[in-house]
Amino acid sequence: xxxQSITIVHxxxxxxxxxxxxxxxxxxxxxxxxxWTFLQFVDWVLNRYNISPHWVDILLWFFIGISPSLxxxxxxxxxxxxxxxxxxEKIFIPLNVIILFIALYxxxxxxxxxxxxxxxxxxxxxxxxxxxxxTKEEFRVGVPIYGFKQVKEDSTTSWLRYGIGRLxxxxxxxxxxxxxxxxxxxxxxxxxxxxxxxxxxxVDGTYDKVGSEYTITTYIRKASNxxxxxxxxxxxxxxxxxxxxxxVFITSNSGFVEGNSLTYLxxxxxxxxxxxxxxxxxxxxxxxxxxxxxxxxxALAYLQEAKRNTLYNRGKLETQDxxxxxxxxxxxxxxxxxxxxxxxxxxxxxxYEEAEKQVKLQLEVDPTNSFYNMILFSIYGETKNTKGYxxxxxxxxxKNPNGENGLNLSEAAMLNGNDDRxxxxxxxxxxxxxxxxxxxxxxxxxxxxxxxAKAIFKEYKLGNTKNTNRIKPYDSIFSHLESNPYNSExxxxxxxxxxxxxxxxxxxxxIYNGRLIQYVKNQSMRTFLPAGKDAIGxxxxxxxxxxxxxxKDKMGKTVGFRNHQFNWNNTGVRFYxxxxxxxxxxxxxxxxxDLKVADSLYKIAFKNNPNHSxxxxxxxxxxxxxxxxxxxxxxxxxxFSGDYGPRKFWIEDGKFYYKRKGENSDLVKVELLPIxxxxxxxxxxxGTMMEFTMDSSGKMASKAYSYITSGELPFKWEFVDNETxxxxxxxxx
Numbered sequence: 250x251x252x253q254s255i256t257i258v259h260x261x262x263x264x265x266x267x268x269x270x271x272x273x274x275x276x277x278x279x280x281x282x283x284x285w286t287f288l289q290f291v292d293w294v295l296n297r298y299n300i301s302p303h304w305v306d307i308l309l310w311f312f313i314g315i316s317p318s319l320x321x322x323x324x325x326x327x328x329x330x331x332x333x334x335x336x337x338e339k340i341f342i343p344l345n346v347i348i349l350f351i352a353l354y355x356x357x358x359x360x361x362x363x364x365x366x367x368x369x370x371x372x373x374x375x376x377x378x379x380x381x382x383x384t385k386e387e388f389r390v391g392v393p394i395y396g397f398k399q400v401k402e403d404s405t406t407s408w409l410r411y412g413i414g415r416l417x418x419x420x421x422x423x424x425x426x427x428x429x430x431x432x433x434x435x436x437x438x439x440x441x442x443x444x445x446x447x448x449x450x451x452v453d454g455t456y457d458k459v460g461s462e463y464t465i466t467t468y469i470r471k472a473s474n475x476x477x478x479x480x481x482x483x484x485x486x487x488x489x490x491x492x493x494x495x496x497v498f499i500t501s502n503s504g505f506v507e508g509n510s511l512t513y514l515x516x517x518x519x520x521x522x523x524x525x526x527x528x529x530x531x532x533x534x535x536x537x538x539x540x541x542x543x544x545x546x547x548a549l550a551y552l553q554e555a556k557r558n559t560l561y562n563r564g565k566l567e568t569q570d571x572x573x574x575x576x577x578x579x580x581x582x583x584x585x586x587x588x589x590x591x592x593x594x595x596x597x598x599x600x601y602e603e604a605e606k607q608v609k610l611q612l613e614v615d616p617t618n619s620f621y622n623m624i625l626f627s628i629y630g631e632t633k634n635t636k637g638y639x640x641x642x643x644x645x646x647x648k649n650p651n652g653e654n655g656l657n658l659s660e661a662a663m664l665n666g667n668d669d670r671x672x673x674x675x676x677x678x679x680x681x682x683x684x685x686x687x688x689x690x691x692x693x694x695x696x697x698x699x700x701x702a703k704a705i706f707k708e709y710k711l712g713n714t715k716n717t718n719r720i721k722p723y724d725s726i727f728s729h730l731e732s733n734p735y736n737s738e739x740x741x742x743x744x745x746x747x748x749x750x751x752x753x754x755x756x757x758x759x760i761y762n763g764r765l766i767q768y769v770k771n772q773s774m775r776t777f778l779p780a781g782k783d784a785i786g787x788x789x790x791x792x793x794x795x796x797x798x799x800x801k802d803k804m805g806k807t808v809g810f811r812n813h814q815f816n817w818n819n820t821g822v823r824f825y826x827x828x829x830x831x832x833x834x835x836x837x838x839x840x841x842x843d844l845k846v847a848d849s850l851y852k853i854a855f856k857n858n859p860n861h862s863x864x865x866x867x868x869x870x871x872x873x874x875x876x877x878x879x880x881x882x883x884x885x886x887x888x889f890s891g892d893y894g895p896r897k898f899w900i901e902d903g904k905f906y907y908k909r910k911g912e913n914s915d916l917v918k919v920e921l922l923p924i925x926x927x928x929x930x931x932x933x934x935x936g937t938m939m940e941f942t943m944d945s946s947g948k949m950a951s952k953a954y955s956y957i958t959s960g961e962l963p964f965k966w967e968f969v970d971n972e973t974x975x976x977x978x979x980x981x982x
Contacts, residue, residue: 273323280319284312307353314349318342390503391649392429393444393451393472394418397465400457409456410435412533413465413492417452419549420496420518423583427503428617428649437475442682444472447650452499461486467495469502478502488526489519521582523547538915541574548578552586555593556620559771562754564917564933566906568597585611589620596624596771617649623773626657630768635664635761638774656789659688663776666762668692684709687790690723694778695764699730709790719815722786722796726778739779740765742799746833747809747825750936750958752917756825788815800824802962808860809958824958826935831857832864844871860964862956863935869924879903882923889927889941893951894978907931907939938966949980 288308321338397413399406414431421429434440444451454467462484469479481498483491496518523529523544531539532547537554541547555572558564572594579587588611595604608624615621622645629638642661646654662671671692679686687709693702706723713720733739743758743765756769758777765777765785780786780796788794796813807827814821828836835850848871855864874882886905890898896909898921905923909916921929921939929939936956944950953976954966970976 269324273320276323277316277320281312284308288312310353311349314352315345318345389426389428391448391651392421392427392499392503393440393448394421394429394431395440395451395453396433396435397454397456398435400455400464403458406456406458408530408533409488412529413454413456413495414452415533416489416492416518416522416529417496417499419522420492420515421499422585423515424500425615427500430651440470441472441475443652446652446678446681448472449504450478463488463491465491465495467498469499488529489517489522489524492518516583521586522549546578546581548575548581548590549586551575551578552582552590552593555597556589558917559593559596560623561752562749562770563752564919565597565753566920566933567908567917570918572597585615592621592624601628617645617654619653622657626773627771630772630774633759633761633768633774635661635766635774639665639667652791656688656792657773659692659789660773660775663691663695663764664762664766664774666695666764668696684712684791690790691776691778691787694726694730694735695776697735699727699735703727716790716817718818718820719788719790719794721815722780722788722794722813723790725780725784725796726786729779729781729784733779735779737763737765740777740785742783742807743777743785743797743810745807746828748828748935750809750824750826750956751934753933800958800962802860808858808962811958822959824936826861826863827858829854829857832861835864835867839867839871844875847871848875860962862964862966863930866924866930866938870922870930873923873925885923885926889949889951891949892981893949894975894981896951896978898951905929944979946979950977951980952977 318341321342325338394414394417396411397409399410411431411433418429418431421427432443434443440451440453450469450472452467452469454465456463456465458464463486464482464484466480466482468477470476471478479498479502481495483494485491496515523532523540523546525544525547528540528544528547528550531537531543532550532553535553537550537557540550541554544550551571552575555568555575558568558571572590575590576594579590582590588607592604592607592611595601595607604624605628608621608628611618611621612625622641625641626638629635629641639661642654642658646658658674659671662668669692672689675685675688686705689705690702693699693705706720706727710720737760741760744760745758747756747758749755754770756767758765758767760766766774767777768774775787777785777787777795777797781798783799783801784797786794786796794815796815797810798813799810800808802808809824809826812821812823812825814823831850831854835847835854838844838847838850848868851864851868851871855861855868858864883900883903886900890900890905892898896907898905898907900906905921906918907921907929908918917933919931919933921931923929924938927941929941931937931939936958938954938956940952940954942950942952952968952970954968955976956964957967958964968976
């Protein structure tokens with residue numbers, strides 16, 4: 250073949266190759282148009298019939314992922330149609346398909362590919378079965394809400410800085426297409442860091458008040474950089490009307506499509522909150538007592554206070570009174586809040602089985618609701634079901650991977666010894682938020698990698714010089730571990746049951762999986778680390794940390810422990826009594842109203858625990874009750890009934906009650922038990938006694954004694970009455 254012939258053949262091949270590429274690109278362009286049109290149709294179908302939108306993502310990545318094989322097929326279709334397949338094509342095309350399906354499996358294997366909605370069946374107040382269609386949690390839009398900045402400093406409206414966000418959250422919770430979450434963060438960098446972990450946008454804004462007019466500007470910002478996506482400025486004299494309009498603005502720009510088959514009732518916020526600005530201010534500041542004292546019809550404030558009372562076991566009688574008021578006003582609340590009232594009432598009256606059924610039903614409706622999950626976690630604590638806690642916490646985090654749920658999951662993983670799982674999971678988030686690696690402290694210590702944990706701790710301290718309070722327990726932990734290797738045997742001395750001196754809170758500690766676990770009644774389980782010879786500590790530095798120090802008598806027997814709870818800028822100190830077997834036996838007999846047996850057992854318990862002064866009081870009460878008729882005791886109680894300044898004593902259903910109302914806070918309602926003709930104790934505050942005495946003025950007076958447990962043993966009863974602490978009040982005329 251001549252050179253000229255070779256050139257002609259070569260040019261012909263180039264011409265054919267060019268033509269093939271042009272045809273390939275034409276077919277591929279047509280493929281892309283057809284694929285995009287198909288995706289638009291699928292997206293419409295999914296929205297029309299409430300089917301998972303993940304199918305659009307799956308199909309999109311499938312169409313993109315299969316493109317290399319498709320281009321090869323189109324380019325070589327003449328040869329391939331004759332079934333002439335080269336080795337490289339036999340390898341590449343199947344490999345492309347296999348890799349694509351593996352990637353799709355790992356990318357969407359845990360996604361819900363079914364309907365975006367589900368039907369929930371429940372009994373209404375009349376006992377009739379109802380069915381309601383709701384949006385599944387996975388398909389709700391997360392709406393982080395942060396504080397609103399005050400344009401001009403004004404102390405009378407400064408509460409709106411956080412009040413706007415809190416009230417917006419309550420209003421938006423009615424819509425189950427979205428998941429609002431309010432946080433107090435005000436720093437832009439922190440907002441971006443927190444919101445961008447799990448959300449595409451966040452909400453904040455500014456506000457001002459001139460005369461009687463409020464002006465609120467709301468921003469919907471891109472979570473990754475804080476850029477304003479949408480904004481709205483509203484002006485008006487009614488703050489609640491403005492909040493309703495802001496809620497509409499947020500929901501309409503959240504990205505979900507609400508069809509006719511799935512709508513949610515949106516009550517005006519003033520119908521279920523309060524129209525009193527002072528009451529709203531108290532509510533926003535979480536002073537729920539003050540809120541419902543101002544507005545007696547503030548149902549939501551009663552519910553929130555009952556929740557808090559239950560959580561901290563402040564007093565059963567008080568909690569029952571508060572939740573009963575919420576029940577009476579429940580029709581003022583949205584449906585979901587009404588259901589919370591029923592759950593809370595069952596908890597207040599110890600109907601745990603019914604409460605559990607209601608909670609599990611509500612978790613189907615609202616799987617990430619913190620109130621419902623808190624109750625579920627407390628149930629797992631009651632039964633020491635660490636695996637159930639782990640499953641529930643993991644499921645909760647998968648549905649709503651926010652910071653609070655991440656802490657729950659970390660705690661559950663540590664309870665079950667899954668330390669590596671926490672450490673590995675945190676690696677993905679450290680890039681976005683480097684400070685999050687401080688959550689590795691406890692799991693690293695449990696793994697015995699003390700040096701790594703200490704290095705992270707030192708780095709955190711250098712970068713967070715203002716957070717000096719919450720780091721204190723870890724200073725003690727690392728100081729102790731320097732010369733004392735971690736050994737769970739050293740922690741066995743903490744095992745057992747304990748009871749708070751100040752309220753009805755009880756807790757248990759036990760060793761499981763080589764670590765010390767604590768369960769506080771109506772709360773959840775958590776782990777502790779050794780922080781000294783007779784001390785333990787732990788907690789999350791970004792949230793709360795704890796330090797517990799055992800108090801022992803001269804014989805080395807544990808009397809109780811002093812608990813320190815470290816918050817951002819304050820430390821709460823409480824004392825807990827250790828309940829040994831003799832005390833538990835006496836308490837059980839007393840609860841069964843077997844007073845004769847209880848009396849003898851309390852005497853034994855007091856002999857075994859001479860520092861537990863309240864045991865002697867209980868024995869005296871039983872004896873006094875046996876020595877006097879009910880009529881004599883009733884007459885005694887009537888003589889002491891009445892108002893003594895802020896103190897109120899009264900008889901109700903034959904029992905004697907006491908409550909004190911202070912300027913800044915109220916004490917809970919308690920039943921007083923006589924231990925003599927003028928001296929009383931109560932089973933809520935074990936370290937308090939009330940005495941009635943005749944004043945020199947001829948009036949009856951009440952005086953309170955406190956069992957001082959803040960110092961060293963032996964503890965003593967003291968009567969303290971001075972300018973700071975008032976404990977002596979005359980009976981009102």
